[in-house]
Amino acid sequence: MPDAARRADELRRILHRAIHAYYVLDAPELSDAEYDHLFRELQDLEAARPDLRTPDSPTLRVGAEPAERFEKHRHLVPMLSLANAFSDDDLRSWESRNARIAPEVGAGGYTVEVKIDGAAVCLTYRDGVLARGATRGNGVVGEVVTANLRTIPDIPLRLDGTSWPALMEVRGEVYLPKAAFEALNRRRAQAGEPLYANPRNTAAGALRQLDSRLTRERGLRCFAFTVEAPGERLPFRTQRELLDGLAAWGFRVEPHRGRVTDLAGVCGAVAELEPQLDGLPFGADGVVVKVDPLALHDELGTVGDREPRWAIARKFAPEVAITKLLAIKVNVGRTGALNPYAELEPTEIGGVTVSTATLHNADLIAAKDIRVGDWVEVTRAGEVIPQVLGPVREKRPADARPFTMPERCPACGAEVERPADEVMTYCPNVSCPGRVLESIVHFASRGAMDIRGLGYERVQKLIEAGLIADVADLYDTERVNPERLQALDGFAEKSAQQLVDAIAASKKQPLSTLLFALGIRHVGEGAAELLARRFGTMDALTKASAAAIGEVRGIGPTIAEAVAAFFAEIRNRELIDRLRESGLKMSEPRRAAAHGPLEGQTFVLTGTLPTLSRTEATKQIEAAGGSVTGSVSKMTAAIVAGEEPGSKLEKAKALGIPVWDEAELLRRLKAGS
Numbered sequence: 001m002p003d004a005a006r007r008a009d010e011l012r013r014i015l016h017r018a019i020h021a022y023y024v025l026d027a028p029e030l031s032d033a034e035y036d037h038l039f040r041e042l043q044d045l046e047a048a049r050p051d052l053r054t055p056d057s058p059t060l061r062v063g064a065e066p067a068e069r070f071e072k073h074r075h076l077v078p079m080l081s082l083a084n085a086f087s088d089d090d091l092r093s094w095e096s097r098n099a100r101i102a103p104e105v106g107a108g109g110y111t112v113e114v115k116i117d118g119a120a121v122c123l124t125y126r127d128g129v130l131a132r133g134a135t136r137g138n139g140v141v142g143e144v145v146t147a148n149l150r151t152i153p154d155i156p157l158r159l160d161g162t163s164w165p166a167l168m169e170v171r172g173e174v175y176l177p178k179a180a181f182e183a184l185n186r187r188r189a190q191a192g193e194p195l196y197a198n199p200r201n202t203a204a205g206a207l208r209q210l211d212s213r214l215t216r217e218r219g220l221r222c223f224a225f226t227v228e229a230p231g232e233r234l235p236f237r238t239q240r241e242l243l244d245g246l247a248a249w250g251f252r253v254e255p256h257r258g259r260v261t262d263l264a265g266v267c268g269a270v271a272e273l274e275p276q277l278d279g280l281p282f283g284a285d286g287v288v289v290k291v292d293p294l295a296l297h298d299e300l301g302t303v304g305d306r307e308p309r310w311a312i313a314r315k316f317a318p319e320v321a322i323t324k325l326l327a328i329k330v331n332v333g334r335t336g337a338l339n340p341y342a343e344l345e346p347t348e349i350g351g352v353t354v355s356t357a358t359l360h361n362a363d364l365i366a367a368k369d370i371r372v373g374d375w376v377e378v379t380r381a382g383e384v385i386p387q388v389l390g391p392v393r394e395k396r397p398a399d400a401r402p403f404t405m406p407e408r409c410p411a412c413g414a415e416v417e418r419p420a421d422e423v424m425t426y427c428p429n430v431s432c433p434g435r436v437l438e439s440i441v442h443f444a445s446r447g448a449m450d451i452r453g454l455g456y457e458r459v460q461k462l463i464e465a466g467l468i469a470d471v472a473d474l475y476d477t478e479r480v481n482p483e484r485l486q487a488l489d490g491f492a493e494k495s496a497q498q499l500v501d502a503i504a505a506s507k508k509q510p511l512s513t514l515l516f517a518l519g520i521r522h523v524g525e526g527a528a529e530l531l532a533r534r535f536g537t538m539d540a541l542t543k544a545s546a547a548a549i550g551e552v553r554g555i556g557p558t559i560a561e562a563v564a565a566f567f568a569e570i571r572n573r574e575l576i577d578r579l580r581e582s583g584l585k586m587s588e589p590r591r592a593a594a595h596g597p598l599e600g601q602t603f604v605l606t607g608t609l610p611t612l613s614r615t616e617a618t619k620q621i622e623a624a625g626g627s628v629t630g631s632v633s634k635m636t637a638a639i640v641a642g643e644e645p646g647s648k649l650e651k652a653k654a655l656g657i658p659v660w661d662e663a664e665l666l667r668r669l670k671a672g673s
């Protein structure tokens, strides 16, 4: 083998070991700087000699060019679904059904495994190298999403050991960790974007991204749970050996697995696992029980190639109630998004009376075929807001009516809009009374204009009293002044004056804060800051075209179009004019370089810090002379990482940039004071 090829081979082995040690074993072997050094050496080698790039190269983990469409993959053996058991009795009848086919089943022992609530995938390995990855699809044919699956660090690109068959399919469950899902929805809420319904659908959606770099940003993880290799000999005799074998080959296998000798042991293990499921960092929707000896799997076989007889999912009664769907109504959020919700005949779920539940959006209502008048299943499991799961079709009354999104906004009558690539419908009228309350509350909130003392209830009160109808009215002293406030319930002389002062103080907020506060669709704090820095004044931004806005680094076409559309609307321009006349600052100050311990250094923030908000951390860094940017480069002095960091952290590690936690940041900030 020529030198370059030998070196590339060696680098792949070292990096592969390091990734496995870091993500699967949780025991890093290489320092970040060493890893980075070797990773770049391999990247350079492959750039110079593309023929040396192999399908198991760790450099593929950073994502590939977008695909045009997905090819189909026919699974070697169908991917089965499991029958359910809801009680110990159900498990006992499962065992006696099996004993009629294979009498020794009761004595063979069972394994119990946590059932991960994600998206099943099929990983084809040829000679120990990941050759192809596919979704489950309909169980027989799935879609090829190899580039996306390569970005998941738990999925080995090359297997350890030698005992694997030359051709096999490993099945696993890809999931989005709960914390990553929550962080994702927090960011979307902040940007006024519709929230994802649950981690499972979000994971399935991320798997089917045409651009694998987007898949990678989501932070998917994977547990492997079985292997199929028709016509080949597997080196295992039992399911337990199989799970341990998968781990030895380099897969991540869910740790709460065990073997018990008989069905009584199964029931005991299930009772022990059930209360732990909610606390796991990923969604778990039951316990899978499998017959341990693999020889018995063959003997028991499947029911019509759909369900195996040798495995069953022990599910737990979810907190679900069935009640009547009285009406589907629509309310208007601050970005104008029309949110359909269900009015229900009041029912009790988990000790709480529920009379409304979210229906998410019109597409989901249609997909689940939920009709007004239906009996519906409602749950509040794990989520604060109750949601409608779906209709009970057998109980559907003859007069049940399908739902259609109104063509006019129910609050203001404006014609609604539905952007082609979105599932939400919007009211475009920024002065829509439905949007007004939510948008004023957002405008005044911390992180936005920060008008202390102006919370939800007071905004509601000011609107009801006719003092305000939009955010510009807040600054109109004819409307909002101490005398008029004192005439309202809940205001004394002092509190009225305090609110007036707080409103006046908010005029000094910079353009970036004002842009975020205005609640422009898709514009979160980060985008607002980028826009304010680039354009400097409201005037310049108002005049910019969508194309010009889209050229700002970090601003994608969706944001650019939303911003341009916002300023194209005459009512919004009038609102801005009134704010300007009231004396609001419409520009972004050039940050005078502060002197301090972080002077001249650039930082990147990622993840959720334990105590500081991102805005607060940025302020403190800037006050100490440093600056904060959105992307990691060789100029980055350090990356400050919190819980659930994004891909920036890996990039920083790859570049050998120091990683700080919040405590370290606070120490450094303090060092100079």
Ligand SMILES: [Zn+2]
Pocket (backbone or CB within 6 Å): 332, 409, 410, 411, 412, 413, 414, 427, 428, 429, 432, 433, 434, 435
């Ligand atoms: Zn409206």
